[in-house]
Amino acid sequence: MTDERDERPLLAGVCGDPIAQSKSPRLFRHWFETYGLAGHYVPLKVAAPDFPDAIRGLQKAGFRGVNCTIPHKISALEIADEVSDSARAIGAANTLTFRRDGSFFADNTDAFGFIENLRIGAAGWDPPSAPAVMLGAGGAARAGIFALLEAGVPAVRVLNRTREKAQKLRDHFGERVEAISWNERNDALAGSGVIVNSTSLGMLGNPPLELVLADASKDAVVTDMVYNPLETPLLAAAKARGMIAVDGLGMLLHQARPGFRTWFEIDPDVTAGLRAACLEGVR
Numbered sequence: 001m002t003d004e005r006d007e008r009p010l011l012a013g014v015c016g017d018p019i020a021q022s023k024s025p026r027l028f029r030h031w032f033e034t035y036g037l038a039g040h041y042v043p044l045k046v047a048a049p050d051f052p053d054a055i056r057g058l059q060k061a062g063f064r065g066v067n068c069t070i071p072h073k074i075s076a077l078e079i080a081d082e083v084s085d086s087a088r089a090i091g092a093a094n095t096l097t098f099r100r101d102g103s104f105f106a107d108n109t110d111a112f113g114f115i116e117n118l119r120i121g122a123a124g125w126d127p128p129s130a131p132a133v134m135l136g137a138g139g140a141a142r143a144g145i146f147a148l149l150e151a152g153v154p155a156v157r158v159l160n161r162t163r164e165k166a167q168k169l170r171d172h173f174g175e176r177v178e179a180i181s182w183n184e185r186n187d188a189l190a191g192s193g194v195i196v197n198s199t200s201l202g203m204l205g206n207p208p209l210e211l212v213l214a215d216a217s218k219d220a221v222v223t224d225m226v227y228n229p230l231e232t233p234l235l236a237a238a239k240a241r242g243m244i245a246v247d248g249l250g251m252l253l254h255q256a257r258p259g260f261r262t263w264f265e266i267d268p269d270v271t272a273g274l275r276a277a278c279l280e281g282v283r
Contacts, residue, residue, distance in 0.1 A: 009038050009039050009040060010038065010040070010064065010264055011040055011062055011063045012039070012040075012041050012042075012064050012065055012259070012263050013042035013043065013044045013063060013066045014042075014044065014069060016043075016072060017046060017048065017072075019045045023278045025042070026280070027252070027253065027256055027277070027278055028256070028260070029277075031266075035266050037264060044058075048075065051079075052079050055076075059098040064098060064264070065095065065096050065097040065262065067096075068093060073093055073139060074091070076092075076094070076096050076106050079104060079106075080105060081103035082103065083107075084106065086108045087106050087107050090110070090111065090143050094107075095109050095259045095262075097263065108143060109257075110139075110143035113251040113254035113255025114144050114147045114225070114251050115148075115150070116257075117223070117248075118221065118223055118246060120250065122223075122244045122246055124244075125193065125221050127194075128154060130191060130192055130194075130217075131156065131193065132148045132156045132157070132192060132193060133188055133189055133192045134148070134156050134157065135196065136160060137160035137168070138198065140225050141158065144225070145173055145177060146173070148194070149177075153176075153193070153194070154176065155176050156173075156178070158178065158180065159184070159185045159188060160182060161182045163179060166180065167179040186212045189211075189213065189215050190215045190217075192216065193221065194220060195213075195216060195221070195238075197209055197211075197224045197225060197234055200226065202233055203232075204228045208232075208233040209234050213237055213238060213241055216241075220243060220244075222235060222238035222244070222245050224245075224247065225248045225251060226248050227248035229282065230249060230279070230282050235247060249278065249279070253270045
């Protein structure tokens with residue numbers, strides 16, 4: 001069955017406010033060129049109050065779907081007709097698919113991107129072997145915790161500067177999550193198998209994450225969701241101790257794969273060429 005959408009160029013986009021910093025257009029443009037697709041992926045600055053109307057307009061305009069970033073991840077969940085298990089569990093959606101019947105499907109691919117990046121960047125990592133440490137308790141942390149629990153880690157120790165937020169994640173995800181005070185973060189590293197920074201600390205222009213890795217096992221994997229700079233002070237410190245360090249760019253690249261696959265029926269590869277295309281402007 002065909003509809004008028006099949007006669008238009010392939011269209012998708014990313015909605016956010018602000019949006020100029022997004023690397024998703026560069027990422028999708030690389031895939032369009034790689035797979036010989038005639039299409040466009042458009043950065044769309046949409047204010048929060050306008051989001052529902054904008055989404056309906058984009059669907060009518062023939063878009064296959066959109067990615068959603070700050071501040072729209074909760075709204076994307078709320079306007080959807082159907083929600084994936086991961087989006088429901090995380091409490092936010094970053095990918096909307098526009099169906100031919102006019103309905104919206106909401107998914108959260110951040111968890112997929114996070115765990116794929118870890119599995120590829122730390123091939124020897126064995127999730128069930130040791131607890132994980134999650135620094136931060138925001139939306140990115142929620143996706144990371146969901147992914148870690150699904151991967152089989154026995155426990156996730158969550159540390160946040162406001163302990164109440166960490167406790168909310170313990171209440172949401174259950175007994176395998178432990179809320180720990182921020183001032184105990186160095187001690188919490190002992191015995192962990194993976195250490196994750198989901199905060200903005202270490203990002204270009206922000207203070208570094210103050211974390212001492214001395215009590216962490218040298219076999220532990222350290223990953224940072226920040227990717228500008230590509231090597232944060234945390235990752236540099238991990239490498240200096242001989243630990244496996246996984247940068248955050250891969251999470252961005254892998255989280256885009258499910259949307260591209262759903263919208264354009266191609267499962268794209270994350271390659272060195274794609275990383276290079278997205279690294280412009282990253283230190």
